[in-house]
Amino acid sequence: MQSKMPSLKALLLALLIIAVVVDQSFVEANFPKSMYINWGAHHSSFAGNGEDLQLVLDQTSGSAVKSKRSFLFGSIEMLIKLVPGNSAGTVTAYYVTSTEDKHDEIDFEFLGNVSGQPYIVHTNIYTQGNGSREQQFYLWFDPTANFHNYTIHWNPTEVVWYIDNLPIRVFRNYEKDGIAFPNKQGMRVHASLWNADNWATRGGLVKIDWNSSPFIARFRRFRARACKWDGPVSINQCATKSPANWWTSPSFSQLSSSQMGQLNWVRQNFMIYDYCKDTKRFNGQIPPECFKQQF
Ligand SMILES: *[C@@H]1O[C@H](CO)[C@@H](O)[C@H](O)[C@H]1NC(C)=O
Ligand SMILES: *[C@@H]1O[C@H](CO)[C@@H](O)[C@H](O)[C@H]1NC(C)=O
Ligand SMILES: *[C@@H]1O[C@H](CO)[C@@H](O)[C@H](O)[C@H]1NC(C)=O
Numbered sequence: 001m002q003s004k005m006p007s008l009k010a011l012l013l014a015l016l017i018i019a020v021v022v023d024q025s026f027v028e029a030n031f032p033k034s035m036y037i038n039w040g041a042h043h044s045s046f047a048g049n050g051e052d053l054q055l056v057l058d059q060t061s062g063s064a065v066k067s068k069r070s071f072l073f074g075s076i077e078m079l080i081k082l083v084p085g086n087s088a089g090t091v092t093a094y095y096v097t098s099t100e101d102k103h104d105e106i107d108f109e110f111l112g113n114v115s116g117q118p119y120i121v122h123t124n125i126y127t128q129g130n131g132s133r134e135q136q137f138y139l140w141f142d143p144t145a146n147f148h149n150y151t152i153h154w155n156p157t158e159v160v161w162y163i164d165n166l167p168i169r170v171f172r173n174y175e176k177d178g179i180a181f182p183n184k185q186g187m188r189v190h191a192s193l194w195n196a197d198n199w200a201t202r203g204g205l206v207k208i209d210w211n212s213s214p215f216i217a218r219f220r221r222f223r224a225r226a227c228k229w230d231g232p233v234s235i236n237q238c239a240t241k242s243p244a245n246w247w248t249s250p251s252f253s254q255l256s257s258s259q260m261g262q263l264n265w266v267r268q269n270f271m272i273y274d275y276c277k278d279t280k281r282f283n284g285q286i287p288p289e290c291f292k293q294q295f
């Protein structure tokens with residue numbers, strides 16, 4: 001018996017090490033377990049076994065939720081059904097962000113519109129505090145009629161925004177050329193619904209019609225299939241190539257040719273604004289990554 005003890009200990013230790021390594025690849029689900037309401041407690045509610053969340057905006061308040069954990073690399077998936085009817089001036093936001101001064105952030109924002117008019121999907125990315133990288137799109141469906149899948153994916157080589165499995169935008173890692181990439185800070189997942197009628201609807205021309213309130217955005221089946229952020233040690237742990245770190249596999253390091261075709265279809269047919277083409281805004285100094293992206 002006694003002689004077996006050390007090997008049992010060794011076995012347990014080995015299991016512990018395996019558990020710690022495997023643990024990096026993490027699935028966070030269920031709204032009440034993984035998120036808390038950080039704005040407008042009386043305006044948001046969880047339902048449906050924790051798989052549903054609704055955010056409400058009225059004249060007294062908007063509402064927001066925030067994940068308890070931070071993540072570095074992986075996929076943040078959410079099904080969203082946007083505010084129906086006259087939603088002009090409302091913005092539904094869904095994003096990941098870090099809290100450091102020079103923060104990283106990857107955004108989806110949905111700008112409401114008057115009844116029957118198209119929503120605008122606004123995307124942006126901040127790296128080490130630098131943003132101003134907006135791209136905007138119309139959608140190829142009515143986002144208020146059904147739930148659709150909006151996914152933020154990022155890994156050591158690229159960030160991809162997906163809508164219903166179609167990549168709509170890519171930001172690749174050009175760190176070797178001095179362009180910062182969001183790979184050094186854990187980010188929390190946020191969702192919010194707020195009054196942005198000072199800028200969202202044609203630069204503030206159309207105001208919210210409070211007669212249409214309360215405005216309600218619905219969220220469903222949140223999944224963070226992502227690496228847990230445990231401080232700076234995670235920078236290497238989450239980037240290490242391994243089967244558990246599935247986001248490091250070659251199939252995620254660049255889009256396939258059919259995905260490139262999908263991306264181009266979205267850009268050609270639904271893109272409204274691309275910061276890379278806004279020469280006036282940057283005084284002719286287009287940001288350097290614009291010359292590097294292959295699309
Ligand atoms: C949502 O989209 C992502 C990215 O394409 C995909 O991995 C995931 O399986 C989708 N989720 C659902 C519920 O369809
Ligand atoms: C942020 O943007 C400023 C102005 O364009 C630039 O000078 C600076 O190098 C950028 N910083 C990083 C970390 O990319
Ligand atoms: C609203 O719809 C109009 C078309 O009727 C469009 O020009 C506009 O970009 C849409 N979005 C916003 C946020 O105003």
